[in-house]
Amino acid sequence: MRITTLALAGAFALAGIGTAAAASPTLEAVKKNGFVRCGVNASGLPGFATVDDQGNWSGFDVDFCKAVAAAIFGDASKVKYVPLSAKERFTALQSGEIDVLIRNTTWTLARDTALGLDFVGVNYYDGQGFMVPKALGVKSALELDGASVCVQTGTTTERNLADYFRKHNMKYEPVVFESSNEAIAAFQAGRCDVFTTDRSGLYAERTRFSNPDDWVILPEVISKEPLGPVVRHGDNEWGDIVRWVFYATLEAEEYGVTSGNVDELRANSDDPAVRRLLGVEEKFGEYLGLPQDWAYQVIKQVGNYGEIFERNLGMGTPLGIERGLNDLWTRGGLQYAMPFR
């Protein structure tokens, strides 16, 4: 009896391998490990990735790690979080220490090509900004000539900063730190006039200040910072999985599928788009090498893009970030899922 089940299982497994377009080595390794190794922000970024006293991770980026795990295992908790500094993150991915990097990482040409990485999408459209103490009385970044600026090393911000000040013919003194925690400590102590990073980071860090109202974020956005999940170059099937897991959260929001109504919609919906997304029609799961209900599990356990955003970053949270560019394309934003067809 037992032998027959095993044999059957084996036969199905073989059949599965036969039909899948091509097996992804990363996916194989992830299945063997029993968890997804996800690179996240080591110094913690409120709203994006933070860890509590008990070692539990939460945040916007963390939720996308969970979504990938939910798609593969049907269990969002099967993630091993690997905290990485800005310096370590790329080698960690290149060397196979992690399977996917979701750590507020900007998509740039150099990183996409020369570093052996592949960006699969943009889960947060951001831009670099400046924060100053309110007492400084500065209203615009153009008044910052001669300022000293605290910045974290190993990021695109360091170069944007140099470019911006040069373009406007202003002088500045960069004070460069290894981790954002040090940069912020120095900024709060008054070592610098200005702290600069992605605007999401400015909002996030400000929630940790003792008097958030004493600090203002200047209106200028000096760069484009599309942040997104990154995978190793060369395993396209794995890249497809992470990309479409992300699109599934967007597609779900567009068609009004939430973690609350996903069970009901899977059972009763007549909308072909929803039926395809939730695996009732078509065999998208097979194409990706995933279970048929992968997208259902993502939405059931983690939620759609809007839910993830509101839970971690939205107006109800201390960060209070508006959707803005990250709203769906149907509402004037940039978030746009490729069609599930």
Added chain:
Amino acid sequence: MAVNARPTRRRRAAHFWNDARVRAVTAQIVLMAALLAGAVYLVHNTLLNLERLGVSTGFGFLWTAAGFDISQTLVPYDRTHSYARAFLVGLLNTFYVSIVGIVLATILGFIVGIARLSSNWLVAKVAAAYIEIVRNVPLLLQLIVWYFVVLGNLPLPGDSIALLGGAYLNIRGLFLPKPVPEPGFAWTVYALVAAIVAVVLLARWARRRFEETGRPFPTFRVGLAILVLVPLAVFLLTGAPLSFEYPEVGRFRVSAGLVLLPEFLAMVAGLSVYTAAFIAEIVRAGIEAVDRGQWEAAYALGLSRGQTLRLVVIPQALRVIIPPQTSQYLNLTKNSSLGVAIGYPDFFNVAGTINNQTGQAVEVIAITMAVYLSLSLAISAFMNWYNRRMALVER
């Protein structure tokens, strides 16, 4: 020393593996083969990894524009300069902080070391407490405390602490009046050079006369007088052609003047206070190594305590002191790489930034290792040379 190559003349009856020479050669071949295999394996993996990832290799990146700025630059540098130039800026910053640190650590270390041996109970105890506290706490922690606790609690620029002579201290650094030479100042420089040459010649002459006739000459005092008075006279005669640019306290920042950044100040303070504790112990051991009879003989000759120290004890103690002192200077230089923790743009810090901007991890690490290695080799070579010179004085 004949440790392995035991003479093996008893050729008969001995198996070849009992022959120490055969065993030694075999062991070496095995070792080399293992090392080679390991190296090939690692290099193979690395190349494979880099190729798989499509990372380009080579040092070509050094000549492209760096695109980031550095807060403290001893040579002109901005974002349009090359990565190679950025490396140079970092290296010079390492030199700068190391040299200043070494000078201060030596002075402080000698003072504490001599104080440790003072006949004054209080002074000796305070020196001992200093050594025991500072030596047993990690340097990284001390640097962080200097930067975030000591300097981090300085006032904002608006409430700068005014120091003597128009200098200001605040959380943005130490602002000193900047000397600005005016036309004619060159004469003072020439006078200084001439005075140095004169003093060197005078010292040679004095030593020769001392060796021939035994008559001492107060070289130190006369030399100092020449060094100070001659340039000063020229300076005044040419109408004091030097002005100072004084720092000005604004609402948000202090402008003009010469700035020492807080990162630099914290590095200098941390490195010199830490290393001084070790130097003090070396100095103490060196002085204690000089035989008690030397002191007594010097006293019997009628030398004062100061003269005894200066003429008899310290010259002998120096021979014991210099070798361990060298390794302390080396340690200080290597420890300056901890600047990365408090934002001081030393070589290691800049290298880290470059590694991040370019992703050329292998090349950047290779350059870093090579630079630190040649630095330590250079310092130890210099100290060995100096040590030999000191040792030759022995008769």
Added chain:
Amino acid sequence: MAEAVRPRPSEVLPPVTERIGPLAWLRHNLFSTWYDTLLTLVVLWLLYVTLVPFFEWAVLNATLSGESKDDCAPGGACWALIRVRFGQYMFGLYPDSERWRVVLAFAILVAAMVPLFLPRMKRRIAWAVALILWYPPVAYVLFAGGWFGLEPVETANWGGLFLTLVIAGVGITTSLPLGILLALGRRSEMPTVRAVCIVFIEVVRGVPLVTVLFMASVMLPLFLPPGVTIDKLLRALVGVSLFASAYMAEVVRGGLQAIPKGQYEAAMALGLSYWQMMRLVVLPQALRLVIPGIVNTFIGLFKDTSLVTIIGLYDLLGMARLITTDPAWLGRHAESYLFAAFGFWVFCFAMSRYSMYVEKVLAAGRERR
């Protein structure tokens, strides 16, 4: 002429006073000359302006209990921070419910090490070697879990003083044997062995530890085949151990050089093999000579463990740093770092005192001979 030279009556000296008693002590030790007096006064003044405000801050105005920085009195230290976060200073993010395992492991270690310090204990070396063999697996099982129904705890959650002690302990136990091997290799007759050891020792001693750690954390993955990964803590451990072993090798070499050539020759004349000679004759003498140097290397290693914070491990210093970023205790740098400094100081000071004690015992032993 007739008058013979006769000694004049010597001056009558006043009676000696104040040879003993506190006043005499003061006079002799603090105020013997005018500049001594000046020096004493200057030092007293310096102590007054530094220690008194520090005492006021640390003791008189200190706050001992509270839940956040709002409970702290101004102008004083807020030791409540240490009290609230004490567990994290000790164990990092190690789960609360599992911390007994760490305590148990250290209790076993202390109990097992007691015999080593009993002067009457025989076969101390054998016990020490046995301890090195059986203790690490026991400790590993307790720390990491996963066997015998113990909950697994990832090394990423190890932290605080516990992690500092793990790194220092592993570094100490591996660097000594490695250092001895390297030192022997450096003095070997075989040219390749000697060259390899010299290159290793000089290269490692020539670069700062941060670069070694940085290489271990960032570069090592590139050297390994794809998919093979090594735990971050393990990489730091390897880096610290290799680094300390190079310094240890130089200390041991000093001891080897101090052994008279006659000892080697006598051992060889007895027909001992190389390893017998080293084990039975040379090393016991050489190591005893350099015990202070060995302990000093251990102290250096202990302090160097703090550098792992730079590669993102949370040892005692890393934890102290992390805790200062907590919004509830913002701006309380001084308390956190002072506490960490005290932690490091206690261990290093104890080790340095032990080394002085051993030095004294050994010196006495040599004199008696």
